[in-house]
Amino acid sequence: MVCMVGVGLMISSCETDATVDPPAFVRKPVVVSYISPKDSLVKVQVAYTEPYFGPYEPQTKFEKSARVSLLDLTDGDSVVLQWRAQDSVYAVDSFSYKIQNAHRYRLLVVMPNGEQIKSVSTVPPAMKSNDWKVNSWSFKGDTNQFGEQVYRWNINLENEGAAPGFYYQPMFSFLEGVYFYEGRTWADPGFSLQKQGNEPLQFIDRGTSWSMMGSGGGSGLVEDLYLLAWVYDQPYQDYFRSQFSDDGNPFAEPTLLHSNLEGNALGVFCAYDFAELLIPLK
Amino acid sequence: MIFIGLKNFSIASSLKRSKSFCNYLIFIFSALPSVAFSQSFTVSGYIREKGSGEMLGGVSVGTEQEKTSSNNYGFYTFQIPAGKRSVVYFQAAGFVADSLVVLGDKDVAYNIELLVVEKIGLVEISVRKSTIADKAEMSKIDIPVQQIKDIPALLGEKDVLKVIQLLPGVQKGGEGQSGIYVRGGGPDQNLIILDEATVYNANHLFGFFSLFNGDALRSVELVKGGFPARYGGRLSSVIEMNMKEGNLNKYSGEFGIGLISSRGLIEGPIKKNKSSFMISGRRTYADILAQPLIMAATNGSNAGYYFYDLNAKANYILSDKDKIYISGYFGRDKFYFADKQNGQSLKTNFGWGNRTLTTRWNHQFNKRTFANLSAIYSHYDLNIEVNLKERNSPEFLLKYQSVIDDYGLKYDIDWSPNNKHKVRYGLSAINHQFQPSATVLKLGPNSPVNRKSEIIQTYESGIYIEDQIKYGRWNLYPGIRISHYHVEGKNWVKPETRFSAGYQIRKDLAIKTSAATMWQYIHLLSNTGLGLPTDLWIPATPKVGPMKSEQVALGIAKDYNKGFSVSLEGYYKVLSDIITYKEGASFILQNDFFDPSVPVNKKAWESQVTAGKGWSKGMELFVQKKVGRLSGWVGYTLSWTELQFDSVNAGRKYYAKYDRRHDVSIVGIYKLSKNLTVSATWVYGSGNAITLPQAIVPVNGMYPQSYPQVWDVWGSGGNRTLDFGARNSFRMEPYHRLDIGMQFSRDKRRGRETIEISCYNAYNRANPFFYYGGSSPDFNSRVLKKVTLFPIIPTVTYSFKFSK
Known part of the structure; x- marks a missing residue:
């Protein structure tokens, strides 16, 4: 028996760690820029990748000596963005250079060594307030398995004015006067839809609101839907999906970071817009 | 030497005695070559192991000019020319060859018993004729069970699958793992069958040991290409294992004590020369031995792990022409932990297990026709249970279960119209019942929340015909299988063509080629690729269709003296519609799984997977010596395996995890004397391909x-x-x-x-x-x-x- 236990202990102590050579690291430029007609600043970040293995480098290495320019391919208007130290980005304010809906833009970054990084993106058309409507909805009080008060909701939202090639995603809360109940309040690239054919986009969702937000009491008799409707282009969708598709799950399959940049660089140049709407619930 | 007298035989008289529809069909099949029958007589019967009475399959039977072999049930049939004295030889590696002289004047029914070489104290015999060059099949390897026992193993646990990993074209997943990857295919693409029943998870202890207890096995065969048409349902390999039948003449047994488990086998006659049984079992005992230590170290907690398996088989000879077999496998792994103190009680169980049951009826219709009917049941389940009770708190109970049940029928007929043809045909039907995940969750007084997902019913069937044709120097092996699959109102009917051919340049030298199309209607979802019990078996559905492989191979085989044989094969395989998890996906499925307001999505995995293609190509060298003082093999594989999925790696091709450029295995067993055997294995494999943050x-x-x-x-x-x-x-x-x-x-x-x-x-x-x-x-x-x-x-x- 002693022999058996000894073997058991030996096997259980078999697992050993050793440090081995990591993958070879090649430093690459990283260019990230989201443009939107709603932003007060047009920003482009130019930095470098850092080795994952090796000494910890808490400080990001930004490139301050690049030449960053934007060209509106629709009307030919261009601008050179200036280094803005407080945000570590190249920027231009929206008064000097206005990003416009449905315009196509080209980003060009010339690195100090002459390397060029470029990309093109199209800003989505502006959303109209009557594009969105609530086809059906329900909002009911219930008790969960812990005996707590919850509200079960489901909703069918429709967007009739979606532009082809862009992704639409609603985020919303249910309002009861000054109080609100959380509906879908988080970004989820998996919940976005792209227009296919002539059919309007249909968003069918359901969930549980655990409690009412705000002070005082609420009766669960909701009156309005607060809608934050997002629209973005394909590179935006691909880049975000590649970052968030694992949903923080350490068992998830690794994801290749999407990039729409030409040149030996990582990152994205993409465009988005959003609209805030209040839709009465009948 | 035995001399047999004459007896007339005619097909017509045989048919008169046949009343059944099956015999009618056989007659139709028999009609074409009937002219040949009139000029020959048949020698047929069963080949057994002397002493134990075990049926011997794969024994070479024939004359200097022509050969055939016994089937899995030991039945053989061979035609001899009329009016001519012939010597029929019976030979198999590891057995003393025997012969029979027949006069060619009547049909002969002759059962023969071959003596194991070991039993007469020989360590080397001369094999009169080699076997590798004169077979049409390629990419097929028989593994002598004795070699499995002689090869050193982790913790002394003899393991069939780990021996198979030592063969060229077969790679292991990781250190100590039993999961196997054949010619670029995943572990789910191997059809592992034990007495005709499919075994889904062939691993104990997360893959460190396989289910198969070498003591209970009679034969092990690996087919990795050039698949005969009788096999279907998997893309990359067939591992067919048959249990021992049990000694018909006397009681015998074996027991063994190892470091982590003990095992025992007992076999013997139920009724001498008529019926026999075999029971073999194995159980680990670390949990029993370590329990006092664990309880002392953890202040009363009880924790442990064990696995057991039990193989049992019985057979009964009803008549000279009929025999029935019942065999089963029952095995289980279980981790458990229980703790009770300060008013809190926690119980955790994690277990998985397989059960198979096969009932077979062999029937010999006539001297040329042998049939087997099998009814097969196979079960696999994974269970996880966590139960927490605390004073003044609601009970927490989580039960998770994943289950597969298979109910199948299979009918196979072997028919040898003459020595140039060995025809096999048959059909099979299986009802698969999948329950990929069923969960019970109890969180409070208003629970339990029963999240039992619906059973997915699928039906898989196949009909096949294959023929081993001897034509001059050519050995041809054409076949076709029509597979059918039904799920949720959708049907697939797929032809699967199979072809192998060998051309004997000399008696001991042949070139071979093969081509095979395979369809697979079941998938295994795995994040780890290790073959863990948590991997999810799922059926093909209308949204996630079946997989397909097409493989061609070309090779050369050469036999040398003293039992040496060398084969060199090259292959190219294309896999279509294989699936993998999408980027970011995992086996942890719906986020809202425990929200009772959300309906159970019984196919939540469908949105987590993506379909793509795979390519594998390589070259395999196999130098083998099966008999003699020194036996073993040297295997070398040079291979490339690439995959491509539109939504993975930006649609670009990439190397599979198990892509291995070089794989070498050297196995040597040397019998120094009757009482002393030394053995060694050395393996080398290029590193696995993995993804790391860079x-x-x-x-x-x-x-x-x-x-x-x-x-x-x-x-x-x-x-x-x-x-x-x-x-x-x-x-x-x-x-x-x-x-x-x-x-x-x-x-x-x-x-x-x-x-x-x-x-x-x-x-x-x-x-x-x-x-x-x-x-x-x-x-x-x-x-x-x-x-x-x-x-x-x-x-x-x-x-x-x-x-x-």
Whole structure:
């Protein structure tokens, strides 16, 4: 028996760690820029990748000596963005250079060594307030398995004015006067839809609101839907999906970071817009 | 030598005696070559092992000019020319060859018993004729069960699948794992059948040991290409194992004591020469022995792990022409933990197991026709249960279950119209019942929340015909299988063509080629690729269709004296519609699974997977010596395996995890004397391809309004994301290992005892099991760490074989 236990202990102590050579690291430029007609600043970040293995480098290495320019391919208007130290980005304010809906833009970054990084993106058309409507909805009080008060909701939202090639995603809360109940309040690239054919986009969702937000009491008799409707282009969708598709799950399959940049660089140049709407619930 | 007299035979008279529809069909099939029958007579019967009465399949039967072989049930049939004296030889590796002289004047029914070489004290016999060059089949390897017992193994646990891993074209997943990858295929693409029943999870202890207890096995065969048409349902390989039938003449047995388990086997006649049984069992006992220590160390907690398996078989000879078999396998793994103190009670169980049951009826219609009808049941389940009770708190109960049940029928007919044709045809039908996940959750007084998903019913059937044709120097093996699959109102009917051919340049030298199309209607979803019990078996559905493989191979086979044979094969395989998890997906499925307001999505996995293609090509060298003092083999594989999925790795091709450029195995068993055997294996494999984070990508402050920050999974620091580079672009260190063993045997008054001393990983190589990112000792940098599982492990086992 002693022999058996000894073997058991030996096997259980078999697992050993050793440090081995990591993958070879090649430093690459990283260019990230989201443009939107709603932003007060047009920003482009130019930095470098850092080795994952090796000494910890808490400080990001930004490139301050690049030449960053934007060209509106629709009307030919261009601008050179200036280094803005407080945000570590190249920027231009929206008064000097206005990003416009449905315009196509080209980003060009010339690195100090002459390397060029470029990309093109199209800003989505502006959303109209009557594009969105609530086809059906329900909002009911219930008790969960812990005996707590919850509200079960489901909703069918429709967007009739979606532009082809862009992704639409609603985020919303249910309002009861000054109080609100959380509906879908988080970004989820998996919940976005792209227009296919002539059919309007249909968003069918359901969930549980655990409690009412705000002070005082609420009766669960909701009156309005607060809608934050997002629209973005394909590179935006691909880049975000590649970052968030694992949903923080350490068992998830690794994801290749999407990039729409030409040149030996990582990152994205993409465009988005959003609209805030209040839709009465009948 | 035996001389047999004459007896007339005619097909017509045989048909008159036949009343059944089956015999009518057989007559139709028989009609074409009937002219040939009139000029020949038939020698037929069963071949058994002398002493035990075990049926012997794969025994070569024939004259100098022509040959055939016995089927899995030991039945053979061979035509001899009329009016001519013929010598019919019976020979198989490991057995003393025998012969029969027949006069060619009547049909002969002759059952023969072959003596095991070991039993007459020989260590070497001359094999009169080699076998590898004169077979049409290629990419097929028979593994002598005795070799499995002689090869040193981890902790002395003899393991069929680990021996199969030592063959060319077959790769293992990781250190100590039983999961196998054949010619670029995943572990789910192997059809593992035990007495005709499919075994879904062939592993104990997360793959460190396989289910198959070598004591209970009679034969093991691996087919990795050029598949005969009788096999279907998997893309990459067939591993067919048959259990021993049990000694018909006397009681005998064997028991063994190892470091982690003990095993025993008993077999014998139920009614002498009429019926026999075999029961074999194995159980680990670390949980029993370690229990007092664990309880002492954990202040009363009870924890442990064990596995057991039980193989049982019985057969009954109803008549000269009829025999029935019943066999079953029952095995289970279980981890458990129980703790009770301070008013709190926690119980955790994690277990999985297989059950199979096969009932077979052999019937010999006539001297040329043999049939087998099988009814097959196979079951696999995974169970996880967590139960927490606390004073003044609601009970927490979580039960998770994943189940597969198969109910099948199979009918096969062997028909040998003459020595130039050996036809097999038949049909099979299986009802698969999948319950990929069923959960019961109890969280409070208003529970339980029963989240039992619906059973998915699928029906898979096949009809096939194949023929082994001898035409001059050609050995041809054409076949076709029509497979049918039905799920949720959708049907697939797929023809699967099979063809092998061999051309004998000389008696001992042949070139061979094969082509095969295979369809598979079941998938295995795995994040780890290790073949863990948590991997999810799922059926093909209208949304996630079946997989297909097309494989061609070309090879050359040469036999040498003293039992040496050499084969060199090249292959190219294309896999279509194989599936993998999408980027970011995992086996943890619906986020809202425990929300009772959300209906159970019984196919939630469908949205997590993506379909793509795979390509595998390679070359395999196999030098084998099956008999003599020195036996074993040298295998070398040079291969490439690439995959491509539109939504993985930006649609670009990448190497599979198990892509292995070089794979070498050397196995040697040397019988120094009747009582002393030494053995050694050495393996080498190029490192597995894995994906590691390569760079941190700064995205500081560059998120639009309302979006969440990057989840810091790999500890990259906030506002950063990771670049993993191309999929599987990093190679682990190569794997190599030497195992050595020595078996001392001696005769005792009531049997024979064997003591085996073996050493796993004899030169203590620190082979990689997995890699992870960790901190340096001074916590100033992140380093890549390799985890090694097994250092040098010496083992002693004892076994005793007895007979009455």
